[in-house]
Amino acid sequence: MTLRIYNTLSKKKEEFIPIEEGKVKIYVCGVTPYNHPHIGNARPFITWDVIHRYFEKLGYEVTHIQNFTDVDDKIINAANREGVSWDTIANRYILAYFEVMDQLNIRRVNVYPRVSEHMQEIIDMVSGLVKKGFAYEVDGDVYYSVQDFPAYGRLSGRELEDMQAGARVDIDDRKRHPMDFALWKSAKPGEPAWESPWGPGRPGWHIECSAMSLKYLGNSFDFHGGGSDLIFPHHENEIAQSEAYTGKDQFVHYWLHNGFITVNEEKMSKSLGNFFLVNDILAHYRPETLRYFIIATHYRSPLDFSDERLEEAERSLERLKTANDNLTYLATLPTGTKDSEEANNLRAAVDQAKIDFYDAMDDDFNTALAVSVLFGLAKEINTYHSGVLLGKASHSSSAVQAAQGMFKELLDILGLDLTAKQSDHVQDGAIVSELMDIIIGIRQDARQSKNWTTADRIRDDLNSIGIQLEDTPHGVRWKHK
Ligand SMILES: [Zn+2]
Known part of the structure; x- marks a missing residue:
């Protein structure tokens, strides 16, 4: 089966064709480090960690970039509240990010660029957009002119006229169109500021991802990911900025977006008090339980979070562990070579599990289906195990080894480590x-x-x-x- 991926841009599943043979380039929008990561943060990063592992398994060389938005109103506000500098806040929560994500067995990506370390690239890009007539300056602020980019709205499926009609009456007459967005904001007193051709200021939010993906991945790359809440305006604006600046179409070939997370079937929000930090969950559940819980639902589907579901995830994971322990026990038995019908059944189940698992992953990274394949294999392993214990099946070391190898291979793709001792x-x-x-x-x-x-x-x-x-x-x- 060929790998097919749902592309938010075309709104259908497309066959995956890499831009460069044997290579995969990924950019994922990272966090604004002003607080500890919450479960909404964990979902896209676990998803992309699995996708990264799968591409490696298929033999691709993967370049994976994820930014930190370390210059932002939320960081500045947190710094002012605590009476510390903005970078104290950013550094503290970047460390907190890694502490949590390491526990969830999310491997580090190639580069974690920060806005504060890429001011020159951002300023160069904004200048380029002004020169090419896609952006204009008003009193130290620079805005992107959406009317000058005909494809604006393509990703989110919106028409500029509808957006204008739907926009709240915007009395900001400094903008040429209500949907024009800031590329550069002039400095306000007490805010961090950088020198620019338009005076001291700082970047708008969207430009950083265009400037940093261009720097690390080039004009065009394979994948861009993030939560569905980023489709509009963030990713729409990234396309407008990047394609206008480079003059090339198809800044990104495949756009992938995670579904929303709800808590007890309500929208997760601070005001509803159902906003869960990963740390708080890890005080009660093992990290692999949370990882399993997120993987057991397809990345595009909505995911409802509740204690009952986490407990259910814990029990499911226990079933996989039992099968794994059974294999470990069988491997300690004296080497037997005599094949039995049961051993042959186990071998056939192993071969079928491999085919089914890869088929599931090839179907838009359907980890929910891939997990069910693992349970099917676990059941076969347990049947064989009890057959050997009851003396009905003869022990075949080679069948057990094949099952052990496959179980590990498939679990590794999902990043589930069943042997992990409680850290x-x-x-x-x-x-x-x-x-x-x-x-x-x-x-x-x-x-x-x-x-x-x-x-x-x-x-x-x-x-x-x-x-x-x-x-x-x-x-x-x-x-x-
Ligand atoms: Zn971004």
Whole structure:
């Protein structure tokens, strides 16, 4: 089967043809490091980690780039709140990003470019767009002129006239069209600023991904990914900027977007209080459980997150572990060579699993189907295992080795490590969880005996190390700030 991929641009599945034989080039929009990563962040990065692993397995050389938006209003606001510099915030949460993603077994990509380290490339691109007549300056701000790019709206399937009609009445008469967006913003007092031909300022959000993908991947590359919320305006604007600047069509050949995440079937949002940080989940679940949970749904489908579903994921993963342990046990048995019908059945199941798994992955990276193939194989392994234990099947080392090799090969593509011992971090997480229950209990006792000094001290001291207590109908809960 050939690899077919759903392209947001054409809105259909297309056969994958690399731009350069044997090579795959990927750009994925990264995070704005102003907070700890939440589950919405984890989904695209796990998805792309699996896609990267699969291409490597198929023999491609993969170049994979993912940026950090380290110059942004949210970072500046967080810095002002804490009274520290913007780069203190950015560096802190870039480290937090890696800590979490490493635990989820997400391998590092080739380059993590940061906006603050690519100002020259960004300024060059904005200047080029002004020179070519796709952008204009107004009092130190530079805007992209969407009317001058006829293909604007192609990715998101919107017409410029409809967007104009739908746009809120924009009284910003400095813009030629309400949909024109900022490439460069003049400096406001107290904000970080860089020198530019239009005076001191900083880039708009969209230009960074155009400038950095151009630098690391060239005028045209194979894949661009991110969450569906980035299709418009972010990715639409990237196409407009990049293709206008290079004068070449097809800045990106395949656009891939992850589906939304809901929590208990509600939209995830800070205001609804159902906004989960990966750290908080990892205090209760193993990292491979969260990884499995995300992979077990196809990347384009919506994903509903709840405790019940995570517990279900944990049980499913346990079933795969049992099959893996059974293989490990069978491999310790004295070498047997006599083939039996059961051993031949196992061999046939291994061969079929390989075909089915790769077919599933070739169908738009259908990891949900690929996972079900693993369960089918696990069932065959368990049947064979009990056959050997009951003396019904003779032990065949070669069949067991074939099954072991295939099970590992397929799990590796998904990045699931069933042999991983609970990391120190997870053990620490469990201990922290229990210690917090003890501390919260002491504080409750203090409050009951009206010892407000102790109760307040516990709350304030926890607060100072970034832990916030919350009263809920189910008692006091704690979370990372
Ligand atoms: Zn981006």
